[in-house]
Amino acid sequence: MRIPLVVGNSISIIAIVLTLYIATALRDFQNPIRFPILLLCWFSMLYFTHCISHYIVGRILGIEFSHYRLSKSMLSKANLPIVSKLFSAKVFLTLIIKKRKSGSKMFAMFISGPLASMFSPLVVVAISYGFDKTSAAILLVLTVINATFSGYYSYRLGCIRKGINSLKNICDTVNNRAID
Numbered sequence: 001m002r003i004p005l006v007v008g009n010s011i012s013i014i015a016i017v018l019t020l021y022i023a024t025a026l027r028d029f030q031n032p033i034r035f036p037i038l039l040l041c042w043f044s045m046l047y048f049t050h051c052i053s054h055y056i057v058g059r060i061l062g063i064e065f066s067h068y069r070l071s072k073s074m075l076s077k078a079n080l081p082i083v084s085k086l087f088s089a090k091v092f093l094t095l096i097i098k099k100r101k102s103g104s105k106m107f108a109m110f111i112s113g114p115l116a117s118m119f120s121p122l123v124v125v126a127i128s129y130g131f132d133k134t135s136a137a138i139l140l141v142l143t144v145i146n147a148t149f150s151g152y153y154s155y156r157l158g159c160i161r162k163g164i165n166s167l168k169n170i171c172d173t174v175n176n177r178a179i180d
Helices: 007-027 033-060 081-086 103-119 121-129 133-157 159-179
Strands: 064-071 092-099
Touching: 007 033, 007 064, 007 081, 007 092, 007 121, 007 159, 033 064, 033 103, 033 121, 103 121, 103 133, 103 159, 121 133, 133 159
Parallel strands: none
Antiparallel strands: 064 092
16 A cells, blocks of 8 residues: 555654643543553554654655555564564555665664664653653663564664665675775
């Protein structure tokens, strides 16, 4: 399914703004309702910041994108029974690259998504810390687990791997030129 850039970017930006608004508004809610909604906000930041950060960093560096599409997460290839099945649904926004740039620029673009997914949930942690320290502590622990898990699997199967491969292309080119 082809999704225009403006639609994919708008979805991400609107979701991030709504997430921040809801997380801040939870200050007025009582505790039994608060944590599940904070958890949804945490996941929203993890999900919706990924592609938009690829897009922003990529455009700054001159990389062009043609559209978004819905696809499986790279975690569907992780060979983890529950995780692989859960992430095999085609519900993940994926940017399609139209025009590539040098390896270091591609590396920066590829790495920006996982970094955003790993660390943007800290915004929800910081917001919730002001009114619910217990929820903030739980979300902080989840953020550390997420950063560890995402870092490892993104290195093995995802965007970090793609970024490293784009740097290897530079090394291969330099090594081939040195031999010639």
